[in-house]
Structures are given as C-alpha cells and as structure tokens.
Amino acid sequence: MIIYIFIAFIVIICIQFVYYIFIFGSFVWFKNIPPKNYFNQPVSVLICAKNEAENLKKNIPFFTNQNYPLFELVLINDASSDNTLKIMRQFKEEASVSIKIINIITPKSKKNALAQGIKDASYEHLLFSDSDCKPLSKNWITEMASNFNSQHKIVLGFGSYKKIKKSILNKLIRFETLLTAIQYFSYSKIGIPYMGVGRNLAYTKSLFYSVNGFAKHLKIKSGDDDLFINQTAIKKNTTICYSKDSYTESSPKTTFKSWIQQKRRHISTAAYYKPLHKFLLAFFYSSQILFWILGTILLLNLYKWPIIIFLIFIRFLFLYVIIGFSAKKLNETDLILLIPFYEIFLIFVQMFIFIKNLISKPTHW
Incomplete structure (x- = not known):
C-alpha cells in the first residue's frame, strides 16, 4: 500500500x-514591455457603488486627478440608502473633469446597474474599478488604456489590497490575492484567459454588446467581472498589464468572518466557468x-x-x-x-x- x-x-x-x-x-519570465502605440482615445471610467458614501469621499479624487487627455468618470448609484448619491453630486459640481451620474432607483443587481452605466458611457473604451478602490498612480488610465489596440479588446490589471502592519489576516488576504493574480495573468500569457477582477479591468463597449452584455449569467448575483471575462476572453483579444503605475489598491476586510463572506461570493462563480x-x-x-x-x-x-x-x-x-x-x-x-x-x-x-x-x-x- x-x-x-x-x-x-x-x-x-x-x-x-x-x-x-x-x-x-x-508570468514570471514575461517582461512587461510598454506598448509601442501611443493610445490617446477617450476613456470612460466606471465605478458602481451601493451604500459607499465614505469610500467615495476618500477615493474619487484619485480618479479625477488622472493625467490623461480625455476621460469621463461614470458614477453609478445602485439604489443606495445612504448619502452615496449626494456625494456623487458634490464631486460632479466641484470636479474639473467630466462626471456622469447614473442613479438606479429600483434595486435589481450590480450587473443591471453596471449594464446601465455601460450603456450611458460616452466612449468605446471602458475602464472599471470599485468604490473602495483607488489608483496608486496618476498614470493609471494611461497605463491600462495603452494596452488597447486593434486586437486587444480586454486588459487585465492587478487590484492590490492595502497593507496593514502586524495583521496576519491582512497578509493572508493579500497572499490569496497574489496567488489569484499569478494564475489569471499566467493563464492569459499561455493563451487561456479565464478571469479578471473588477477592481482593475478594461474592455470595449462593442465587445460588451457583441455578447449581449451580462445576459448569459444575469441571474447569477456575482460575476460581473470574472464570468464576463470567462465568457468573452480568448488568446487574441486579451492582454495583461502589471506595471506599477497600473495598480489599484482596495481596502481589505478586517475580520475573518467578513472576508469569508466575500470569498464565498467570489468562489461561487467558478462553478460557471468553462469546463x-x-x-x-x-x-x-x-x-x-x-x-x-x-x-x-x-x-x-x-x-x-x-x-x-x-x-x-x-x-x-x-x-x-x-x-x-x-x-x-x-x-x-x-x-x-x-x-x-x-x-x-x-x-x-x-x-x-x-x-x-x-x-x-x-x-x-
């Protein structure tokens, strides 16, 4: 035996x-060579928020202060019950960049809210993040968007988590995030892209509508990022971006229970991946x-x-x-x-x- x-x-x-x-x-041996083409097409940055007033206060300035010639910030209020909409309107009045607010009154799902934001976005090239995220550089849009070209319709980015000193849970969360990133970057490099993270993700509006948006998995509550990428990404239309100026940073969960709840939601979508x-x-x-x-x-x-x-x-x-x-x-x-x-x-x-x-x-x- x-x-x-x-x-x-x-x-x-x-x-x-x-x-x-x-x-x-x-992924380890791959060198992140900057794209040769200079990309200067306008970009719509979409952020969907539900009861995220405090996070929006902290993070929206990092999005509005980007060094990019032409972009708009599309803020989607998904039927919030707090001051989320009020905060969005304050930034719209004060910001020097274009801000478009989508106010969803009847709650359905994040995918419905995000689909409305995509519909109302002004530009073809879409860049996504979350309300609890912030770009770590003023060149975030430039770094991510520069990877678009005639073939590449999807750009997979890295969404990091904030480091908290002397926190074992924080290191565990960041290690899981690191391992996940290694996997989706690596599979993309060998021509089998399977997921991305909504904290830092870009794709084109035409690609979204070519597969009828989220329709195929609309009834599944999660998966506006990984299930959509799993459905649409192939070797030719997908690339990765992990230059340091392209990172976003999110606020991690601070209790084991809340993190487990978050991971339960994320892992539940894997059952719907391709075989x-x-x-x-x-x-x-x-x-x-x-x-x-x-x-x-x-x-x-x-x-x-x-x-x-x-x-x-x-x-x-x-x-x-x-x-x-x-x-x-x-x-x-x-x-x-x-x-x-x-x-x-x-x-x-x-x-x-x-x-x-x-x-x-x-x-x-």
Missing part, C-alpha cells in the same frame, strides 16, 4: 512542477491537497524518507522561486517568507468555503 502512496506522491510532484514552471512561470478552466483550477487545487496529505503520510511512516525530504525540498524551491519572483513583480515581497503557512491556510479555507457553498448559496453582492 505504502509504495502506491509513494508513486502517487511522485506523480503529484511532477504535476506541481508543470503548473509552477510551465504555467505560472510564463477547461474548471478542470485546470480544480486539478491544481487537488495537487496541492494531495502534496500535503501524501507527503505527511510518507514522512510519518519514514518510508524512503531521504527521498521524500529531497522531493519536498525541490518542490518548495520552485514554489519560492515562482511565487517569490511574482511577488516582487507585484510589490508583495513581504509575503515571501511564510509562503508554506499561507498555502496550507488557503487550502483549508477554500475547502471550508466549498462545503459551505454546497450547503447554502451566498445571496448578496
């Missing part, structure tokens, strides 16, 4: 090697679980333990290389030291969320 576990462990190591070196490595994407993501997650389970069994039984320790060392070596270099690219180097701890934690969290979502579906966005 133990020999079969040993053989299975070797197979799992090989599978992990393929994922980290040949898939995730595509190939679901297989690749599930296969990687399964290989992570089996690595820890099989490795632990073999070490406890002291079966060929020098070989097992050597294989574990090799696995962690390329784990640190791939995630470490990726973390350096995305300015998350403080996460490198405790990578194994974060990995184990995420395995259990994802398993808990998967089981929880089977029992009851998350109902709010």
Whole structure:
C-alpha cells in the first residue's frame, strides 16, 4: 500500500512542477514591455457603488486627478440608502473633469446597474474599478488604456489590497490575492484567459454588446467581472498589464468572518466557468491537497524518507522561486517568507468555503 502512496506522491510532484514552471512561470519570465502605440482615445471610467458614501469621499479624487487627455468618470448609484448619491453630486459640481451620474432607483443587481452605466458611457473604451478602490498612480488610465489596440479588446490589471502592519489576516488576504493574480495573468500569457477582477479591468463597449452584455449569467448575483471575462476572453483579444503605475489598491476586510463572506461570493462563480478552466483550477487545487496529505503520510511512516525530504525540498524551491519572483513583480515581497503557512491556510479555507457553498448559496453582492 505504502509504495502506491509513494508513486502517487511522485506523480503529484511532477504535476506541481508543470503548473509552477510551465504555467505560472510564463508570468514570471514575461517582461512587461510598454506598448509601442501611443493610445490617446477617450476613456470612460466606471465605478458602481451601493451604500459607499465614505469610500467615495476618500477615493474619487484619485480618479479625477488622472493625467490623461480625455476621460469621463461614470458614477453609478445602485439604489443606495445612504448619502452615496449626494456625494456623487458634490464631486460632479466641484470636479474639473467630466462626471456622469447614473442613479438606479429600483434595486435589481450590480450587473443591471453596471449594464446601465455601460450603456450611458460616452466612449468605446471602458475602464472599471470599485468604490473602495483607488489608483496608486496618476498614470493609471494611461497605463491600462495603452494596452488597447486593434486586437486587444480586454486588459487585465492587478487590484492590490492595502497593507496593514502586524495583521496576519491582512497578509493572508493579500497572499490569496497574489496567488489569484499569478494564475489569471499566467493563464492569459499561455493563451487561456479565464478571469479578471473588477477592481482593475478594461474592455470595449462593442465587445460588451457583441455578447449581449451580462445576459448569459444575469441571474447569477456575482460575476460581473470574472464570468464576463470567462465568457468573452480568448488568446487574441486579451492582454495583461502589471506595471506599477497600473495598480489599484482596495481596502481589505478586517475580520475573518467578513472576508469569508466575500470569498464565498467570489468562489461561487467558478462553478460557471468553462469546463477547461474548471478542470485546470480544480486539478491544481487537488495537487496541492494531495502534496500535503501524501507527503505527511510518507514522512510519518519514514518510508524512503531521504527521498521524500529531497522531493519536498525541490518542490518548495520552485514554489519560492515562482511565487517569490511574482511577488516582487507585484510589490508583495513581504509575503515571501511564510509562503508554506499561507498555502496550507488557503487550502483549508477554500475547502471550508466549498462545503459551505454546497450547503447554502451566498445571496448578496
């Protein structure tokens, strides 16, 4: 029996090697070469908000102060019950850039609200973020929009989370965000784009209407970002942008419970991905679980333990290389030291969320 576990462990190591070196490595070895074309087309920046008055107060100035020749800010009030609409109107009166306000009176869903904003946006090229986000540079629009061209209709950006000192939860949240970014950037580089994040995402209005908007998954409460990209993104029409001036930064959850609720909503959309994407993501997650389970069994039984320790060392070596270099690219180097701890934690969290979502579906966005 133990020999079969040993053989299975070797197979799992090989599978992990393929994922980290040949898939995730595509992002590590890829150089972010600035586009040759100078893009100066007008851009509509869309932000959908529901009861986000305080976040809008803090973050709208970062959007209005962009160094870009021509853009508009489309603020969508999704039937808020607080002062969200009032704050939007104040900025519209005071700002030196064009601000368009879309006021949704009857609450339906974020996708309905966002679709209305897209319809009313003045320009073809759309750039999306959230009300709890802010661009980390005045060149955010320039960096993201410059990746549009005759082929590229989708630009996947990086949405980071604010760093909070001495917070283990904050590091766990940022590690999960880092690993997710490594995956969607890497799959895009090998020609299998499968998702993006609404905190930092761009696509064209014509692409949106060519697939009838969110119609295919309108009844699913989440997925205005990843499900839309999963539906429309292909190798030829998608590119990535991870230059430091292109980042956005969001306010992270500060309690474990609120973060789990957020992740339950995000993970629930994965069930609607294309079969190939679901297989690749599930296969990687399964290989992570089996690595820890099989490795632990073999070490406890002291079966060929020098070989097992050597294989574990090799696995962690390329784990640190791939995630470490990726973390350096995305300015998350403080996460490198405790990578194994974060990995184990995420395995259990994802398993808990998967089981929880089977029992009851998350109902709010």
